[in-house]
Amino acid sequence: AQSVTQLGSHVSVSEGALVLLRCNYSSSYSPSLFWYVQHPNKGLQLLLKYTSAATLVKGINGFEAEFKKSETSFHLTKPSAHMSDAAEYFCAVSASSYGGATNKLIFGTGTLLAVQP
Amino acid sequence: EPEVTQTPSHQVTQMGQEVILRCVPISNHLYFYWYRQILGQKVEFLVSFYNNEISEKSEIFDDQFSVERPDGSNFTLKIRSTKLEDSAMYFCASSSVLNTEAFFGQGTRLTVV
Numbered sequence: 102a103q104s105v106t107q108l109g110s111h112v113s114v115s116e117g118a119l120v121l122l123r124c125n126y127s128s129s130y131s132p133s134l135f136w137y138v139q140h141p142n143k144g145l146q147l148l149l150k151y152t153s154a155a156t157l158v159k160g161i162n163g164f165e166a167e168f169k170k171s172e173t174s175f176h177l178t179k180p181s182a183h184m185s186d187a188a189e190y191f192c193a194v195s196a197s198s199y200g201g202a203t204n205k206l207i208f209g210t211g212t213l214l215a216v217q218p
Numbered sequence: 219e220p221e222v223t224q225t226p227s228h229q230v231t232q233m234g235q236e237v238i239l240r241c242v243p244i245s246n247h248l249y250f251y252w253y254r255q256i257l258g259q260k261v262e263f264l265v266s267f268y269n270n271e272i273s274e275k276s277e278i279f280d281d282q283f284s285v286e287r288p289d290g291s292n293f294t295l296k297i298r299s300t301k302l303e304d305s306a307m308y309f310c311a312s313s314s315v316l317n318t319e320a321f322f323g324q325g326t327r328l329t330v331v
Contacts, residue, residue, distance in 0.1 A: 135319060144309060144324040145261070152318070191261060204249055204313055205274060206320060208261040 103128045103196040107209035115217050120164075120179040122212045124192030127173065133195035134175045135206065136166055140188045148190075151175060162186070187216045220244045224310050224323035231300055231330055239295045239326045241310030250293045251311040251320060252285065254278070261309065267293065300330045 108123040126132055136148040149160025156168040166177045175192060190213075193206040223242045231237050243250050252264040265275040267285055284296045293312075297304055307327050311320040 137322070145311075145322040147319050147321070150319050193261075196263075204318075204320065205251065205263040205266050206253075206261075207263070210260045 103132065103194045103207050105192050105194050105207055105209035107190075107192050107212050109212055110210065111213050111215070113215040113217060114182045116184055117181050120177070120182045120186065120214065122177040122190050122192075122214065124166075124175045124177065124209060125173050126175060126192070126194045128194055134166075134168060135193045135195070136160065136164070136175075136177050137191045137193060137208075138188050139191065139211075145191065148177070182214075182216045184216050184218065187214055189213045220321075222310055222312055222321050222323035224308075224326050226326060227324065228327045229329070231328070233302060233330055234299050237297050237300055237328065239297075239308050239310075239328070241293045241295070241323055242291050243293055243310065243312030244314075244321055245291070247312035247314050247321075249273075249313045249315075249320075250285075250287070251313075252295045253309045253311065253322075254306040255309065255325075256303075256306045264295075264308075297328075300328075302330050304328060305330045 104127045106125045134151040137145040138148050139145050148164050149158045151158050151168045159165045164179045166175050168175050189211045191211045192209040196205050196207045225240045250267040253261050255261045263276050265279045266273045282298045286294050307325045309325045310323045313320045
């Protein structure tokens with residue numbers, strides 16, 4: 102069964118510092134992986150996705166993530182944090198069964214990113 | 219840019235009442251989903267819908283819940299007799315094909331009192 106573990110429910114960085122949000126996954130199949138961001142009282146916005154193409158994936162707002170199969174990881178990074186990056190970040194794995202007609206996402210518990218001035 | 223829209227943004231209902239949450243998915247998408255997020259918890263899958271039928275549902279999606287695509291554009295989630303524990307943010311999502319990203323709506327915050 103597919104699952105996602107996000108290490109660190111709260112991460113705090115200074116403005117301009119590196120952002121690193123950790124995600125490890127478990128999947129029986131070659132996974133599709135996603136990072137979504139949720140700003141307060143807003144919906145889920147896709148940051149980036151991995152779907153078995155390049156292992157280093159670039160997303161919006163300067164975020165990127167690297168798929169490492171050997172480590173079953175898909176950590177999210179951004180070289181320099183901005184105040185507007187403060188939000189909750191969710192890692193998700195696609196749980197489509199092989200040959201199935203569903204594409205449900207299994208989400209991690211989320212990481213709340215605080216950016217200090 | 220096309221987007222998923224949900225109405226209402228916030229609904230308050232009394233316990234035992236029926237509610238219908240509405241969604242307009244992106245027009246050329248074929249797969250539709252409902253998720254929910256109880257305050258402070260993670261986003262949970264409820265149901266997926268494809269080709270006018272439920273393709274998968276979670277254990278949360280019991281007989282109190284139903285989904286419908288009444289016309290070519292709307293996708294609804296009905297909760298027949300709401301309970302206090304149904305209070306949550308409900309997200310609708312759609313995707314064009316399998317293993318592509320799901321686009322989420324802004325959510326409907328349901329408060330059961």
